[in-house]
Amino acid sequence: MLSAKKRKTVININGKIIPPESANVSVFDRSFLYGDSLYEVVRTYHGKPFRLKEHLIRMEKSAALCHMKLGHTVAQYEKEILKTIAAYRAQPGKSNEDVYMRIVVSRGSGKIGFGLKNLESSADFVIIVEPISMFPTPAFVKGTKLQISKRIRNHPKAIDPAMKSGNYLNSLLAYLTAADEGYDDALMPDQQGFITEGTTFNVFYVKRGIVATPPLDVGILDGVTRRAIINLCVELGIPCREVRFPKEYLYEADEVFVSSSLKEVLPVLDLDGKKINKGNAGPVSATLKAAFADLVKRELNLK
Amino acid sequence: MLSAKKRKTVININGKIIPPESANVSVFDRSFLYGDSLYEVVRTYHGKPFRLKEHLIRMEKSAALCHMKLGHTVAQYEKEILKTIAAYRAQPGKSNEDVYMRIVVSRGSGKIGFGLKNLESSADFVIIVEPISMFPTPAFVKGTKLQISKRIRNHPKAIDPAMKSGNYLNSLLAYLTAADEGYDDALMPDQQGFITEGTTFNVFYVKRGIVATPPLDVGILDGVTRRAIINLCVELGIPCREVRFPKEYLYEADEVFVSSSLKEVLPVLDLDGKKINKGNAGPVSATLKAAFADLVKRELNLK
Numbered sequence: 251m252l253s254a255k256k257r258k259t260v261i262n263i264n265g266k267i268i269p270p271e272s273a274n275v276s277v278f279d280r281s282f283l284y285g286d287s288l289y290e291v292v293r294t295y296h297g298k299p300f301r302l303k304e305h306l307i308r309m310e311k312s313a314a315l316c317h318m319k320l321g322h323t324v325a326q327y328e329k330e331i332l333k334t335i336a337a338y339r340a341q342p343g344k345s346n347e348d349v350y351m352r353i354v355v356s357r358g359s360g361k362i363g364f365g366l367k368n369l370e371s372s373a374d375f376v377i378i379v380e381p382i383s384m385f386p387t388p389a390f391v392k393g394t395k396l397q398i399s400k401r402i403r404n405h406p407k408a409i410d411p412a413m414k415s416g417n418y419l420n421s422l423l424a425y426l427t428a429a430d431e432g433y434d435d436a437l438m439p440d441q442q443g444f445i446t447e448g449t450t451f452n453v454f455y456v457k458r459g460i461v462a463t464p465p466l467d468v469g470i471l472d473g474v475t476r477r478a479i480i481n482l483c484v485e486l487g488i489p490c491r492e493v494r495f496p497k498e499y500l501y502e503a504d505e506v507f508v509s510s511s512l513k514e515v516l517p518v519l520d521l522d523g524k525k526i527n528k529g530n531a532g533p534v535s536a537t538l539k540a541a542f543a544d545l546v547k548r549e550l551n552l553k
Numbered sequence: 554m555l556s557a558k559k560r561k562t563v564i565n566i567n568g569k570i571i572p573p574e575s576a577n578v579s580v581f582d583r584s585f586l587y588g589d590s591l592y593e594v595v596r597t598y599h600g601k602p603f604r605l606k607e608h609l610i611r612m613e614k615s616a617a618l619c620h621m622k623l624g625h626t627v628a629q630y631e632k633e634i635l636k637t638i639a640a641y642r643a644q645p646g647k648s649n650e651d652v653y654m655r656i657v658v659s660r661g662s663g664k665i666g667f668g669l670k671n672l673e674s675s676a677d678f679v680i681i682v683e684p685i686s687m688f689p690t691p692a693f694v695k696g697t698k699l700q701i702s703k704r705i706r707n708h709p710k711a712i713d714p715a716m717k718s719g720n721y722l723n724s725l726l727a728y729l730t731a732a733d734e735g736y737d738d739a740l741m742p743d744q745q746g747f748i749t750e751g752t753t754f755n756v757f758y759v760k761r762g763i764v765a766t767p768p769l770d771v772g773i774l775d776g777v778t779r780r781a782i783i784n785l786c787v788e789l790g791i792p793c794r795e796v797r798f799p800k801e802y803l804y805e806a807d808e809v810f811v812s813s814s815l816k817e818v819l820p821v822l823d824l825d826g827k828k829i830n831k832g833n834a835g836p837v838s839a840t841l842k843a844a845f846a847d848l849v850k851r852e853l854n855l856k
Binding site: 253254261263270274275276277278279282283284285287316317350352360361362366370378380402403404405407409415416417418421422423425426427429430441449450 | 566586587589673681728733
């Protein structure tokens with residue numbers, strides 16, 4: 251991968267640091283054959299990953315949801331991730347760079363066929379560490395323009411969105427349609443028309459000073475940033491409720507914002523072509539964005 | 554992959570024959586990252602694949618359903634597949650062996666991120682050719698024992714089951730639960746309780762001489778063998794209907810059977826612990842199984 255080489259991407263496969271151009275998995279790996287894998291993404295701030303342990307504990311929960319035995323403990327994955335981040339930052343000119351980290355855990359590889367008796371190797375892991383600088387775009391700073399997808403989110407009884415798996419076509423196809431139609435990304439409804447989450451992020455709205463976000467049981471990822479925001483609302487005395495709502499509540503909201511480890515708190519300025527808060531980031535979003543930045547600083551002991 | 558080497562598996566990646574132990578895809582390939590891939594499976598009879606072109610035309614339809622641009626034409630994929638099968642059979646002692654062939658087509662690889670602008674290489678393909686002998690088990694010959702899964706099939710508006718993609722967790726998890734509970738495999742209902750299909754096969758039942766199978770719009774794969782069976786029913790004057798039905802219709806059926814390129818026509822002898830036709834293959838299943846074998850012979854000009 252030329253660009254990965256250029257970006258000085260560092261990859262760790264099962265404990266070994268591998269150059270990007272030879273970072274491969276077998277065609278007999280179940281991640282390749284079936285998307286039979288889990289993943290997590292974190293970013294660093296001044297070199298320190300935010301809530302890494304929380305992400306890895308969620309990965310364990312994802313594994314339980316798909317009956318996958320992870321090959322290592324949270325502490326072992328954490329150690330390998332920190333090692334990989336350190337390897338990235340040890341490169342010339344990279345010592346001050348913040349990174350994007352993706353860990354992918356496969357159920358393993360072996361003979362073709364669903365049965366676990368076909369497994370010949372146990373769960374493998376791949377850690378990819380890259381510059382985070384690829385992410386901040388104008389949209390990232392100012393706000394974003396979203397579409398409510400016509401594609402419904404996976405039903406929890408089919409593939410539970412609480413499980414962060416390598417089966418990403420549902421969200422990916424919602425994204426591709428949104429991008430094709432001129433939007434930055436998409437929010438997805440469930441079959442009843444209730445809003446669930448974005449393709450890679452959670453969603454909130456603000457109406458008359460009250461913050462609202464879909465409840466976990468609508469079928470969404472239990473976002474680390476989502477949880478942090480709910481707690482920040484409590485700390486700041488901002489009422490925050492977990493409720494089901496249709497897209498019309500978003501159209502008529504005072505503010506809408508989305509959250510993820512990469513997007514942090516990102517205002518939505520345009521939804522299905524309708525301006526939210528006249529196309530400006532609102533005060534509650536701004537307060538929570540600042541509070542989140544402050545939380546990161548406090549928690550990671552940054553200046 | 555030790556066992557693949559032992560089985561003399563032959564792999565073709567983007568036109569090159571590669572030894573199994575070095576048959577890899579990049580960790581930047583979207584098949585690995587998102588399950589953003591399509592696949593088809595065929596088997597050979599006396600070295601000739603059955604309805605290969607039909608499978609590849611379906612792959613083109615799957616590609617259209619997920620806005621994927623295939624890198625090659627049906628004729629080009631066909632040529633590569635035949636080349637790979639020939640390479641398998643050219644090995645010592647393999648000239649008379651029938652094979653399992655799996656083709657996987659990825660959207661390509663590049664930078665991490667859903668956007669197509671991240672693609673740095675166009676669609677890759679992987680062709681895996683192995684001995685078919687790994688499949689016939691006692692169940693294959695006599696009949697099979699299935700469970701009706703509690704896991705519902707993906708909704709067509711979420712991930713359309715008509716698209717044969719690398720997002721296989723929905724069916725795979727249904728399989729794992731069934732296997733764990735002592736069944737060979739599982740059938741999956743939709744949200745309303747109507748039967749859709751098996752984890753890797755279509756389903757039929759027979760009642761008072763009439764054959765029935767779920768219609769395509771319940772959200773299933775348009776199976777090549779399913780279509781062949783429907784046509785055989787017409788040829789043989791057996792009434793065959795595409796209708797929605799709940800699991801109770803299967804419990805009370807005179808016969809139940811499943812179909813796929815590998816299973817052909819396979820009687821279901823036990824469903825959720827209830828014997829079908831007192832645990833014996835029924836006459837209509839037997840007739841269709843024989844008619845299918847005959848169709849294969851006729852079509853491939855076999856003796």
